Structures are given as structure tokens and as C-alpha cells.
Amino acid sequence: MMWGFYSIVTGRSAIHFKGNTCLLVASIILSLIALSNIITFGDRVLFEIPIPELLLKICNVVRASGRFFWPVYYMIIILSLTIVIKSTKTKGAMVLLIVALSVQFTDLSGKFTEFHEMYASEAKWDNPLKSEIWEKIDGGKYRNIVFVPAVANKESVAFSMLASKKGMTINAVYTARDDYAKREQYNNELTNSFKNGVWDTKGIYIVDNSLLISTIENKKANDLFLSVDGFNLLIPNGVLDKNFKDFDLKPFNFHYTYGHKINFGSSGDSHVIKGYGWGESEEKNTWTFGKEASLYFVLDKPKKDLMLSIRMSPLTGGSLKEQHITLIANNHKIKELSITSTSDYQFLIPKDIVNNKLKIILNLPNAATPKELGINGDTRVLALSVESLSLD
Structure with a gap:
């Protein structure tokens, strides 16, 4: 493509669109469809160009619009090859094409290996329904x-x-x-x-x-x-x-043992206490979703005041420097605090408000999306990344 461009600039070749007007018009239309009003660099959103709602609805009919540039890209390559062949002697054109192909194969060699491993290996599906x-x-x-x-x-x-x-x-x-x-x-x-x-x-x-x-x-x-x-x-x-009478069926056991550390990672057991306001567990943590999240414990009536310890990190970035938390236990306000870093945060819960059940509500007024903070394109409303907790 660079050699083709050089040939045009130096006058060694010229582009004639006579008879190819339809191709030119189609290329312009496809390029316009492929354009996005959201400008990014890597995973960071640089800026977003506002467009009318009606136009946005029309454009949303096309999913993954960037692929519409593929035909234009192929036409550019074909045009470049044509210019190189016409403006260069046969031997010179062959050398240029061999060099270009060598660079292309070298650049794609890693992907070739990846595809080979993907498709050459035997595919085996393991049915998860074993019971x-x-x-x-x-x-x-x-x-x-x-x-x-x-x-x-x-x-x-x-x-x-x-x-x-x-x-x-x-x-x-x-x-x-x-x-x-x-x-x-x-x-x-x-x-x-x-x-x-x-x-x-x-x-x-x-x-x-x-x-x-x-x-x-x-x-x-x-x-x-x-x-x-x-x-x-x-x-x-x-x-x-x-049909189920001969099975040893054990129902869920939600009873919490004091001192047990609950892990919020994907291999942990946080699902037994999480209520609403939580996302999918990641490798080591779970994010809160929205401006409120809940936890639910079934436990023995405590003989002393309880200390709830939560290891968590706040979502911060841009103008947001901290996450404000109000913790409520069984409809009683326990504590308000603002957090700016990863740490173990503790909340003292009076024994008198706990019987055999404990419902925790986390009010999170500063919850925001990473996108609006300029961190990345994530549109989930997040506040806290929780790693673990325990109740003593």
C-alpha cells in the first residue's frame, strides 16, 4: 500500500475512477457506516460525539459496524497491488510482493500457531449435569x-x-x-x-x-x-x-458459623449470604452493582456484640476520590464512613438488634460507572470491590 501511494504521489501511476463510480460511492457509504461517535484509545474513551437520538436508533440497527470497513480495506489492497504491478517492472513487483508476503506471514505466525492448537486438538464436551x-x-x-x-x-x-x-x-x-x-x-x-x-x-x-x-x-x-x-x-x-424419595437430598445450609471467613472470589462461598446488588464473582472479588447491596445471615443469637470485618476497595477515578458507605443492620444505622483505599473495615453491631437473622444493607450514594469517570468503557454502576468478610 505504501508503494502504491508513493507511485501515485510521484506520478508513476494514476487512479482513474471512470467506470468505477459505483465502487467509489459504495466505499464512501461503507466507511461512513463503519465510523463510530465514540473515540477510544485502547480501552480508554477519549471523547464521545453527541448525535441525534433518531440517527442513533437508525445506526443501532447495524451491530459491530466496524466490520463494514472490511470491503473498503480489501478494495484498497487490490488497488495497491494493481498500482504496484502496473507501475513497476515485473521483477521489481515480484520482489515487493514477496517482501510484503514475508512480513505478513511473520506478523501472523503467532495467530497461525494459536489457530492450529485450537482446531487440531480434540474437542471434548463435559456435560455438567452428572447427578x-x-x-x-x-x-x-x-x-x-x-x-x-x-x-x-x-x-x-x-x-x-x-x-x-x-x-x-x-x-x-x-x-x-x-x-x-x-x-x-x-x-x-x-x-x-x-x-x-x-x-x-x-x-x-x-x-x-x-x-x-x-x-x-x-x-x-x-x-x-x-x-x-x-x-x-x-x-x-x-x-x-x-421419583426423588430414594435420593439422599440435602437442602441448602445457610447457617453462618461465627468467625468463618467468607471469600467473595469465584471459588468462594459468598453466594450463600449475598442478596441483591451484587455482580458476578471474579477471581478474587465481587463488585457491588448499583447504589445499594445486601447481605443476609442465618446464625445463632449472639451473646455479645458482633464485629463485622469487610475487606474491600473503592471505585475511584477522575473527580471521584472516595466511596461513602452507610451500613444498616436489621433496620438500624450502624456506621457511616468514606473509604479511599483497600483495607479491612470494621463495623460494631449491637447484640440486642440480632436474633437468629441478620440483614445488612450497604447504601452507596457515590456509585458510578467507570465510563463516566473516564477509566474505561465499562457502563456498570459500581462502588465497592469486596474480597472477604467475617463476623465475630
Whole structure:
């Protein structure tokens, strides 16, 4: 391409668009579609050009618009090759092309190795549904597999196969095009109903960790709520189902042992106490989502005041220098503080306000998105990164 440009500048070759007007117009249109109003450098947003809402809706019809520049890019390469061949002697053109190909292959050699390892290795799928309980589910009695919320992921493939085998329906699937507004509305209605203990006796439910507390509070005596193969499984009236009577089914144990350190990393056990306002656990931590998050403990009535210790980090950046926290325990305001760094923060909870249950609410008025702080393009509303906690 550089040699082609040099040939044009020096007059050794010329570009003639006669007869190629359509290609030129198409290239301009495709280039305009590929442009974005959000200017970034790496993962940092430099600035955003405001555009009318109507134009934004029209442009949003095209997903991953940058790929529309690919045809233009290929036309530029073809044009460059044509100029090199026409403006250079045969031997010179061959040398230039060989050098260009050598550079290209050298540049792509790492990717060639990566693709070879990816496609040459034997693909083996390990079905995560290993317990016999899945085979015992009666597809005639339970007609639906319901994910709460309905979010398709790699695990839902196994449940799709189970649904097909049992003649059941499933609500977590991949589609080519989603109506995001309707999907969000459906999930909100489904989650709100589920939180209130409203579920269909003709369905089995795969419950998100964020709903464990409300599920254990609302489940009826004849409902089975179990941890099976790492999934939270609710079977309405499962206790009465003869297919499950021979299984040693152990329900969730939410009872907290004083002094136990709960890890908020992906391999930890924070899901048993997290309520609303939490994101997916990362390797070593979990972020709060939104301006409020909750924790829920089932424990023995304390004989002394309790010390809650939380190791956490604040989201800061740009003009935001600290995160303000108000901690509420069983509807009693315990403490307000502002944090600026990673540390173990402690909260003294009077024993008189605790019986056998303790609900913690974290009010987080300074929660913000990394995008609006100029950190990166993340649009999640974050405040605290929690690593662990303990209650003594």
C-alpha cells in the first residue's frame, strides 16, 4: 500500500475512477457506516460525539459496524497491488510482493500457531449435569425448565439437551436477534414474581445465586431447594414426588458459623449470604452493582456484640476520590464512613438488634460507572470491590 501511494504521489501511476463510480460511492457509504461517535484509545474513551437520538436508533440497527470497513480495506489492497504491478517492472513487483508476503506471514505466525492448537486438538464436551436426579425428572409432570433470570450461558446448553430429551420447554436460549426491552421486561417480571414466592408447580427452576435468600424464605414445606452439580435447583412439591424419595437430598445450609471467613472470589462461598446488588464473582472479588447491596445471615443469637470485618476497595477515578458507605443492620444505622483505599473495615453491631437473622444493607450514594469517570468503557454502576468478610 505504501508503494502504491508513493507511485501515485510521484506520478508513476494514476487512479482513474471512470467506470468505477459505483465502487467509489459504495466505499464512501461503507466507511461512513463503519465510523463510530465514540473515540477510544485502547480501552480508554477519549471523547464521545453527541448525535441525534433518531440517527442513533437508525445506526443501532447495524451491530459491530466496524466490520463494514472490511470491503473498503480489501478494495484498497487490490488497488495497491494493481498500482504496484502496473507501475513497476515485473521483477521489481515480484520482489515487493514477496517482501510484503514475508512480513505478513511473520506478523501472523503467532495467530497461525494459536489457530492450529485450537482446531487440531480434540474437542471434548463435559456435560455438567452428572447427578442422577436430572434423569429422574418427569417431563410429563414438569413441563418447563425455568432459569431465573432467563440468561443463556454455556451451562444452558446442557439444560437445552435435557429439555429436548424430556420433551420440556426452556426459557434461556440463544437467538440471532433479541428484543432487549422485552427480554428485560420478562426477566424483571419473572424475578419479581419469584422473589415473592410465586412459581409454577409444572416447572423446575434454576435459580441465580442472588436469589438464594428470597428462595429459602419463600419455599414451602413440600418444595425441594437443592444444590446439584453446582446449580441451585428448586422443584415445587418435590418432596411429594416419588421419583426423588430414594435420593439422599440435602437442602441448602445457610447457617453462618461465627468467625468463618467468607471469600467473595469465584471459588468462594459468598453466594450463600449475598442478596441483591451484587455482580458476578471474579477471581478474587465481587463488585457491588448499583447504589445499594445486601447481605443476609442465618446464625445463632449472639451473646455479645458482633464485629463485622469487610475487606474491600473503592471505585475511584477522575473527580471521584472516595466511596461513602452507610451500613444498616436489621433496620438500624450502624456506621457511616468514606473509604479511599483497600483495607479491612470494621463495623460494631449491637447484640440486642440480632436474633437468629441478620440483614445488612450497604447504601452507596457515590456509585458510578467507570465510563463516566473516564477509566474505561465499562457502563456498570459500581462502588465497592469486596474480597472477604467475617463476623465475630
